[in-house]
Amino acid sequence: MTVTLALDRCDTGALRRGACPSIAAPMQTGDGLLVRLRPAAPALTADDLLALADLARAHGNGLIEITARGNLQLRGLTEASVPHLAAGLAAAGIVPQTGVAIEVPPFAGIDPSEIADATPVADALRKAISRASFTLAPKLAIVVDGGGMLSLADMIADLRLDAVVVGGRMAWRLSVGGDRQRARPVALLPEDSVLDGAMAVIAALVAIGPAARGRDLDVAALVRMPGAAPMQAVPAALSTHPLGAHRIGSETVLGLAPAYGQMHADRLAALVEGLSACGAVEFRLAPHRSLLVRGLSGETLAVARACADRQGFWNTDNAPGRTISICAGAAGCASASFDTRAAADALVAEAGGLLDGSLDMHISGCPKGCAHPPVAAITLCGTTAGVGLILDGRASDAPAAIIPAGDLKPAIQRFGSVLRARSAGGETARNLLDRTPSAVLLSAYQGQS
Numbered sequence: 001m002t003v004t005l006a007l008d009r010c011d012t013g014a015l016r017r018g019a020c021p022s023i024a025a026p027m028q029t030g031d032g033l034l035v036r037l038r039p040a041a042p043a044l045t046a047d048d049l050l051a052l053a054d055l056a057r058a059h060g061n062g063l064i065e066i067t068a069r070g071n072l073q074l075r076g077l078t079e080a081s082v083p084h085l086a087a088g089l090a091a092a093g094i095v096p097q098t099g100v101a102i103e104v105p106p107f108a109g110i111d112p113s114e115i116a117d118a119t120p121v122a123d124a125l126r127k128a129i130s131r132a133s134f135t136l137a138p139k140l141a142i143v144v145d146g147g148g149m150l151s152l153a154d155m156i157a158d159l160r161l162d163a164v165v166v167g168g169r170m171a172w173r174l175s176v177g178g179d180r181q182r183a184r185p186v187a188l189l190p191e192d193s194v195l196d197g198a199m200a201v202i203a204a205l206v207a208i209g210p211a212a213r214g215r216d217l218d219v220a221a222l223v224r225m226p227g228a229a230p231m232q233a234v235p236a237a238l239s240t241h242p243l244g245a246h247r248i249g250s251e252t253v254l255g256l257a258p259a260y261g262q263m264h265a266d267r268l269a270a271l272v273e274g275l276s277a278c279g280a281v282e283f284r285l286a287p288h289r290s291l292l293v294r295g296l297s298g299e300t301l302a303v304a305r306a307c308a309d310r311q312g313f314w315n316t317d318n319a320p321g322r323t324i325s326i327c328a329g330a331a332g333c334a335s336a337s338f339d340t341r342a343a344a345d346a347l348v349a350e351a352g353g354l355l356d357g358s359l360d361m362h363i364s365g366c367p368k369g370c371a372h373p374p375v376a377a378i379t380l381c382g383t384t385a386g387v388g389l390i391l392d393g394r395a396s397d398a399p400a401a402i403i404p405a406g407d408l409k410p411a412i413q414r415f416g417s418v419l420r421a422r423s424a425g426g427e428t429a430r431n432l433l434d435r436t437p438s439a440v441l442l443s444a445y446q447g448q449s
Helices: 046-059 082-092 119-132 191-208 265-277 301-310 340-354 405-422 429-435 438-446
Strands: 027-029 032-037 063-066 072-077 101-103 141-145 157-166 169-178 184-189 244-248 251-258 262-264 282-286 290-296 324-326 361-364 376-383 386-393 401-403
Touching: 032 082, 046 063, 046 072, 046 082, 046 265, 046 282, 063 251, 063 265, 072 082, 101 119, 119 141, 119 191, 157 191, 169 191, 184 191, 251 265, 251 301, 262 265, 265 301, 290 301, 324 340, 340 361, 340 405, 376 429, 386 405, 386 438, 401 405, 401 438, 405 429, 405 438
Parallel strands: 101 141, 141 157, 324 361, 361 376
Antiparallel strands: 027 032, 032 072, 063 072, 063 262, 157 169, 169 184, 244 251, 251 290, 282 290, 376 386, 386 401
16 A cells, blocks of 8 residues: 655754663663663563562662653663663563564453553564664654554643554554544554555655654645544543553553652562562563563462562552653752652642642652653753742743742642642542642742631
8 A cells, every 4th residue: 555645844943853762772860871671572581570670679779660651771781781781671581672673452352441552563663663774763663553442542742553453343443643542533444555655645745754753744635544434523542550460351461650760679689589480471661661471360360469568569459659751860860859759759749639630740859850750740850040840831932930849748748738728629630730720839838828
C-alpha cells in the first residue's frame, strides 16, 4: 500500500531538541552521571533484578529509579564506571532496548481481556523504523496499546495505535500527540494497513525535521490513507493503575512501586529475595513507576505485601503519594534548588487524605520539569527566587506565587489545612480544588491572612 501525505511545513527553528540519558550518552546530574535503560526483554527474573542492584552499588551510588514510563535509572555513575556497568549488564544477559521508544502494555499477549496483542505490531514498527534509518526526535514516543486491564490509555505519546472494536471488527485507531482520550485522530486502520499507516506518520515527522514531535503535525493536512475506514466515535478506555492486586486471567498479579519511584539497591535486593520466597517468578516494569510481580498465590499475597511494606514499597491503589511526581531534587541534581522528597512527604502528611488519585501533583526542583512534563493540578517548582506554586500548569510556566525554600513546609501545612477545612464529604480532590478560589490557595501558600 502507498500512503501519500500532505505535510505541514512548519518552522522548526523554535523546536527544542531533548535527549534521553543512556549507557552510550549518560547525563550529568548533581550526584554524578545518570543512565536510563529499558530492558529489551518484556520480563525480568529475580536474578536480573539482583544483578541490577549489585551493579547500581558497584558502579553508582546505589540509587535506582523507575520512571513514569516504566524505565530504570541508575544514579551516581562516573565516566570510569559507566563502561563497567555496560559490561556488567552484558554479563548478566540484560540487553537494553535501543532505538525509538515503543511502549506496549506490560501484559501484552498475556491478558485475556485485551482486544489484540500489541507486541507483533510494535516489533514490526520498530524494525521498519530501523530499516528506514530515519532521524527522529530523541524523545519521540510511540504507544501500541491492545487494551486489557493494564492498558496504556493514559500514556502520552507522539503517535498512538489503539486497538478498538468498531462494528464487530477489530481495527487500529491511529492518532497523534496525546493520551488515548486527547490525541488527535488520524485514521482507523485494518490490521493489514496498520504498519504502512504508522510509517506514513513517521515519514511526515521526518519531513518536518529531526526535532519534530506529534504535536507538530497538521492532522487536517494528512491525505486520507488508502484502506482506512472513516473515523468514528470510539468509546473512551480507562486505564487501571498498576498498584495493588489484580486478577489477570487465572493469576494474581501484585503491582508495587518504590515511594515516588526511588529506591536504594539494598531495598530492591531485600524485596526481591522476600518476594521470591513467596513464589514470585517474574517481574515486569510498568508505567506509573511500578513493578508487576507474577507467581504469587492467594495464600502468599498477604506475606508478599508485608514484605513490600517493610522495604518501603507501595502496594495498594490508594497509596496517598502515588499521584505525586518528584525529581531527584537538590540531593541528586545540580539544577534543583530544594529537597523534593521532603516536600512530597510533607504533602502526604498534611493532605494525604485528600490525595485520592483524581489529580496529579508535581514537585520539581527546577523549571525543566523532568519528572512530569504534562500539566499537573498543583506544581511546586524550584526557582532562583524560591519555590513557586503553579496551578493547573507545567513546571516551565510562570508561578502564581513564590516563597523562600525554607518556608515551604509551613506553607504546605497551611495549604493542607485550608483544603481540609473546605472539603465536603464524598467529593474528589479534583472537585475540591476546582471550587476553591485561586486567591484562597495563594493566600494560604504565602501565609497571608
